[in-house]
Amino acid sequence: xxxxxxxxxxxxxWMPAWLRRGFVETLGAVFKLIGVYRNVAPMYAEWIRxxxxxxxxxxxxxxxxxxxxxxxxxxxxxxxxxxxxxxDIFPVKEDFRLAMLANPHHIFYIEESVDALSVPxxxxxxxxxxxxxFHHFKPEQARLILRDAVEHSRGICILEPFERSPRHLALxxxxxxxxxxxxxxxxxxxxxxxxxxxxVPIIPLMLxxxxxxxxxxxxxxxxxxxxxxxAGGESFRWNIGSTDFMGVFHTTCVFGRRKAEASEK
Numbered sequence: 203x204x205x206x207x208x209x210x211x212x213x214x215x216w217m218p219a220w221l222r223r224g225f226v227e228t229l230g231a232v233f234k235l236i237g238v239y240r241n242v243a244p245m246y247a248e249w250i251r252x253x254x255x256x257x258x259x260x261x262x263x264x265x266x267x268x269x270x271x272x273x274x275x276x277x278x279x280x281x282x283x284x285x286x287x288x289x290d291i292f293p294v295k296e297d298f299r300l301a302m303l304a305n306p307h308h309i310f311y312i313e314e315s316v317d318a319l320s321v322p323x324x325x326x327x328x329x330x331x332x333x334x335x336f337h338h339f340k341p342e343q344a345r346l347i348l349r350d351a352v353e354h355s356r357g358i359c360i361l362e363p364f365e366r367s368p369r370h371l372a373l374x375x376x377x378x379x380x381x382x383x384x385x386x387x388x389x390x391x392x393x394x395x396x397x398x399x400x401x402v403p404i405i406p407l408m409l410x411x412x413x414x415x416x417x418x419x420x421x422x423x424x425x426x427x428x429x430x431x432x433a434g435g436e437s438f439r440w441n442i443g444s445t446d447f448m449g450v451f452h453t454t455c456v457f458g459r460r461k462a463e464a465s466e467k
Contacts, residue, residue, distance in 0.1 A: 203366050207340055207419055210412040221404065223265065223297070224395040225412075228405050230267020232380045233334075238363045238453060239272050241445040243279040246272065246359065249457045253357045255329040256284050261318040261347075262335035263288040266301035266309070269333050272361070273308055283308050289316035289325070319346040321354065331359040336456075337419035341429065344421065348433035351458065357438075362454035365444065366420040373451055374413030381406035426456055437461060 211217060212225045233239070250258075260269050266288050276283040288298045288311035298311035316325060318332065318339075330351050336344060351358040364370040382399060398404045421429070423442045430440055439459045444452040 203368070203418070205366065205418065205421070205425070206415075208415045210338070210415050210419075211408050212412055213338065220392075220394050221398060221408075223294075224392070224398055224405050225408055226265035226267060226297075227395065228381055228399065228409060230265065230271065232377060232409070233268060233271045233363065234274065235380050235383075237275075237447045239268070239275045239333075239361065240278070240447055241275075242272065242361060242453060242455060243275045243281055245441075245443075245445065245455060245457065246361075247276065247279070247281045249357065249359055249459065250284055250329070253329060253459055255357065258284050258286055258329045258331050258359075259316075259321070259326045260286045260288050261290075261316065261321070261326075261330060261332045262338065263290045263293075263298070263311075264335065265294055265297040266311075268335075268361075268363075269309070269331075270301055270305065272333055273305060284329075285310070286331075287312060287325075291315050291317050319343055320350055326351075326355055328355065329357045329359070330355050331361070333361045334363050336360045336362055337416055337421065341421075341425075345429050345433045348429055348435060348458075352433060352435050352438055356460045358456075358458045360426075360454075360456035362420055364417050364420055365452050365454055366417055366422055370417045370420075370451060371414060374417050375410060377409050377413045378403075378406045381409045420454060423454075430458075 212222050263269060269286050273283050286309050288301065288309060293313060293315065295313060302309045302311060316322065339347060399406060426442055437460060439461050441457045443455050445455060446452055
């Protein structure tokens with residue numbers, strides 16, 4: 203399938219803050235319900251172990267939902283999670299604070315703006331990750347993210363919830379059903395969230411639209427390989443693959459390790 207970089211509704215500046223928050227909380231709840239990152243934990247733990255990391259800078263954290271889902275997956279596997287440092291170019295401090303309060307030993311956050319394309323010092327020199335957000339960036343921006351990680355970090359992990367395929371487009375269309383029950387699994391119950399899900403189903407329809415756009419934006423293995431080569435990624439060892447969820451669907455997983463450090467472990 204050809205890649206299309208179309209707009210996602212929840213990214214638009216004109217989107218009301220309460221509706222954007224309802225959307226991202228619904229998305230996080232849906233990911234938990236269908237277990238998008240459930241089987242990523244062993245691969246992720248191996249990446250951490252090889253590099254000896256205990257703290258990971260989480261880039262483009264959004265409302266922190268995907269990172270919390272990864273944290274839950276690690277705990278369910280009995281794997282001790284690292285400490286995640288949430289960050290975003292437009293940090294939503296209230297959501298970050300709630301995530302930290304819910305996971306006081308494994309999540310903290312940076313209050314100031316952090317650009318994933320060029321991480322400011324002193325952040326990100328150890329390990330970095332982008333969970334459910336790499337497809338938001340255009341190819342030239344994605345290359346800058348990889349180049350900055352190669353030049354200034356010891357490793358980077360990129361996790362995407364889907365692959366670009368007709369099967370995953372069909373999954374996005376079916377997303378309206380878990381979206382209807384997601385408000386009951388959100389971190390905080392809000393009347394506005396309930397109304398926009400059940401009375402006027404704006405959020406479920408947004409989830410379907412943005413889900414389709416996300417699938418069309420996902421990068422393939424070949425496209426990521428090309429980006430790595432053009433970003434000067436030879437000093438890293440890369441593993442690009444996938445894990446399954448719900449038996450028939452796949453996440454996209456990219457693990458980069460600085461060769462010298464990975465070989466010493």
